[in-house]
């Protein structure tokens with residue numbers, strides 16, 4: 001084998017997955033068609049949940065200071081992440097290229113073999129391994145791996161070659177994006193509906209302004225390259241009356257509202273993550289966030305299967321959990337598209353939703369959707385936190401009854417391993433986890449400080465998966481601890 005896992009695509013999903021697999025000690029090759037980074041950034045937003053996910057791996061510091069906000073929107077209806085946010089708000093001016101650089105550096109430091117200028121062109125699934133055909137300047141070569149993961153974006157060749165079904169709807173409209181220098185426009189961070197469509201303006205720093213413009217009813221075009229800047233400037237003028245034709249375009253791009261999702265996230269030894277599995281209008285800036293979270297859901301499971309500590313059935317939970325998230329993503333981007341791009345006929349619905357958002361429970365629901373906090377995987381019934389993300393908790397670690405270092409629960413996930421958090425210094429409980437200590441860390445700690453423990457009030461112990469989701473909690477889980485450990489981490493030693 002050339003590697004245990006081959007990943008196609010060094011975008012955010014592929015790079016995050018490469019880092020996750022390396023954290024677990026799995027050999028990985030990443031094949032990327034482009035010879036170098038383009039510096040282009042479709043996404044500029046990190047959702048609060050993605051901020052937490054990056055924090056779990058200690059990556060936030062590498063961004064060099066991120067400005068965050070607790071305000072967001074759902075289809076233009078303001079939402080407040082405040083009540084749900086423990087530590088981080090949303091970041092709205094982090095270029096996707098910066099996120100990719102951070103992830104690539106991290107994955108390389110961990111030993112990922114990232115090969116640029118290599119195009120995936122075909123595969124054969126032999127049942128016990130996958131053979132991959134790769135083209136580079138020297139010709140074509142074949143590589144073998146136990147698993148192949150397509151993280152090669154919306155036009156995924158892996159998806160096509162492996163025969164995944166990708167049903168959905170074709171694009172009905174087209175919008176433009178342009179990064180400009182030499183023009184000063186007032187920020188319009190939340191998509192601003194204007195007569196005839198919507199516009200957005202973000203200041204990206206260094207005098208660069210990002211504009212997005214969508215004219216209602218603009219039909220999708222067949223394009224071989226990016227649109228001319230004059231098309232964008234004309235649309236901008238029609239919608240805002242402002243002439244930006246003199247600006248220097250640094251990057252111009254068109255995108256549509258095609259909405260599709262694969263019916264299965266795994267076929268044999270081939271898996272998909274990120275845009276290769278789901279495409280949609282980038283309303284609410286969720287695609288990259290979802291791709292990163294796909295990767296964080298898949299990484300530890302694939303690593304456990306490759307290393308032989310968990311059965312292959314663990315991979316089924318990747319499809320079960322993330323297909324449902326993708327389905328909800330498509331539904332919510334469709335809803336947001338209607339709210340943002342619809343005409344006056346949608347106004348009564350906007351007004352009604354705006355009124356409903358005044359109710360606390362609805363506000364929390366919309367903020368959960370927009371922030372990525374509402375994800376609940378099936379971890380059995382019982383305690384309300386089961387399957388949800390582990391809320392951040394300040395902890396004082398204790399060793400043999402002595403007070404110890406203060407740490408955050410998020411920090412405990414840095415190694416990408418599961419964590420059994422024993423909040424009541426219970427040696428009996430810790431002994432029950434003995435058979436799994438090669439895969440999970442057992443941490444004895446007490447909540448630190450006066451901050452309320454929220455949903456963790458009354459919890460004596462919590463088992464957290466490497467992706468930060470609660471797999472078991474006591475009291476409150478119907479299953480016992482060894483059952484939960486076996487379900488998520490494979491049989492004990």
Ligand SMILES: Cc1cc2nc3c(=O)[nH]c(=O)nc-3n(C[C@H](O)[C@H](O)[C@H](O)COP(=O)(O)OP(=O)(O)OC[C@H]3O[C@@H](n4cnc5c(N)ncnc54)[C@H](O)[C@@H]3O)c2cc1C
Pocket residue numbers: 008009010011012013014031032033034042043044045046096118119120121151152153154156157177255273274275276282284285286287288289290291
């Ligand atoms: C205008 C716009 C704004 C957006 N804003 C946001 C936002 O604010 N927040 C957000 O979360 N998302 C946003 N998105 C969506 C986001 O950009 C994508 O969801 C994200 O890039 C998907 O990441 P990925 O890793 O799955 O795929 P990609 O980023 O598309 O990466 C795929 C990689 O695979 C490589 N590749 C393709 N084919 C091959 C091949 N055959 N062989 C080898 N390599 C190959 C490509 O070169 C590429 O590097 C936005 C999108 C648009 C269009």
